[in-house]
Amino acid sequence: MPSWSELEQFLVSGLALGGVYALSGVGLVVLYRATGVLFLAFGAVGAMGAFLTYEMIQASAPGWAAWIVCILFGGVVTLIYGMIFGPALAGRDRLVRAVATLGLTLILLGAMELLWPPTSGAVRAISLPTDNSGFTVVGLQVSWTQVIALGAGVVLTVGTGVFLRYTKLGTAMRAMANDREITATLGVPIRQVEAAAWFGCGILAGFSGLLLADLVQLEPATLTFLVISSLAAALIARLRSITVTFFAAIVIGVVHDMLTPFNALTNYRDLTPFVLAVIALLAVSRHQTIMTRSSEES
């Protein structure tokens, strides 16, 4: 049994990880609610952006330019996908639209393996200037990257909540989440609103890809499938509430990292998001909410 002082450090890293999961989870939920598409390529888009950043930094480009490229890449790729396949699949089942994004995932994954094949020797990594500078709080070492990760999660969740509640575009998105047809009849330019949602989600994908590449590891498959952890958070919130998504993501991140010092459990810590999501889904299904909802949708 590790002592509390050993656990403390993992609490900090867990909060940072949870913050990034929250960032991705909120992006997934907002896009899902506005367009009905569960964007499973979220992780792959971020990963590809992170690799572009890595490549630019290797070519001694200025850091800030490389980060902006990563974030913009996420936005542009997601927007292009949304503009082409959003309308093409608009009338189809939500499941089909989610599976189609797996197609984009595979394309990006293949492209990454082609352009950046696994290296045997040197490990690729992105380091942000905020990694090494930090401060000490009640005896705990905290880096600025960790602060940014958690802070971004918090700011984004609150910001998105405010945006959806008080702005015109946010109201349009909430209206579309309820009924696309009626929203269109009311004169809302739904294609433009959808485009905004796609672009915003892509920006978040790029941003979280950059942070995860720094906090976890710069490797195509790892980063691509980290989306499953944030997806777990979104599922716990039943793909609806961004507040619940945020807290679920924090819990997943903290539990995951705090299991690390336990010898018996350390190898199983990657189960955290799966176990929590499965429990949440089964609890939901007991009340049959999903049954009625999905039959309404189909």
Next chain:
Amino acid sequence: MAGTDTKSSAAATVAGQRLALLRRPERPVHLSVTVALVLFALFALPELMSAYYTGYMTLVAIYSIVTLGLGLLVGRVGLYSLGQGAVLQIGAWTAARLLFATGQPFPIVIIEAGLVTMLIGTVIGLPAIRLRGLYLALITLMMAGAITVILATVNFPNGGGGFTGYDGQQSHIPPIRRPSIAGTDSAYYRYAVVVAILMFILVYAHLRTRPGRAWAAIRQSEPAALAAGINTTYYKLWAWALASFITGIAGGILAGDAHYLYSINFSTQDSIILLAVALMGGVYNLWGAVIAALLMQLLPAVLQNLGVNYAWLTILFGIGVLQVLTTAPTGLADQFPKDMKKLGGLIWRLVRRPQPGASASASASGGAGGGST
């Protein structure tokens, strides 16, 4: 008395019709082509193939069973599973453990592996089946991720003791045994093909009888199926159990084929690629399963032979999924013959068009044939 007589005779007629439905081949041409292909795969192909391709064709036979199970779930019942790769791992693990632990004959072991996988699949499926559509796909993805993590920690058996059968210190790792009649690679290929054919027959028999009709009703509309008196949960679970069973058997064959199993060779990505190729091959047609397995296992071998990077194939699968979902939901198995027919019609029209005009230049070649008759 008379009433029961008519009742029993009516029942006999219905039973007779059912039998006839089972027996009557849908299209005799299809049946003969199938038989010819099966005979070719069993007898001619092993003689023609190099050792390199024999190994990959064995994998095609194994994975055709996996995609058959997935196609059954997706195409016939409408249950999207993103966890079939994990189910295959359970089958392979169980078979490997039993092959090391016992001296039972190989066929018995793979049936046991199938049954254990079915049991685990059903236990997992029972709660999951309450969910539908997107949520079911996601819960299977989560479960596949969990199983992959567990097996990566437990490791595949390598002849050690205990429940897990894994010994990290072992210096000499014994290979997983094969059946005595199929020790060589080409004999094992035939063995795998025979098992695959049996699995296809098993699934076909299901599709042509009561469960197949119940699944078709459920896929069309679950409330309507329920109203028609079909126990939807029971039949959905049946499909789930059947798919798990055959996938478990495929896992058993895979264990014998590989000789050594490592958890590093299995990933969550596999489950996603499995769904991708199953959709590309076509989930509404049993041939789709074979095409999917060829795409997943033979195509990489051919590309590797040509020196093409495997990553291109991943990209191709991605494009294939998008193409299938947007324009050709029936997949290659149905789309390819249609396209060929269209192409044939187009060529036919192109060839025929100049003739009615009978201009001197256009009928130069065609006219010669016409003149001679």
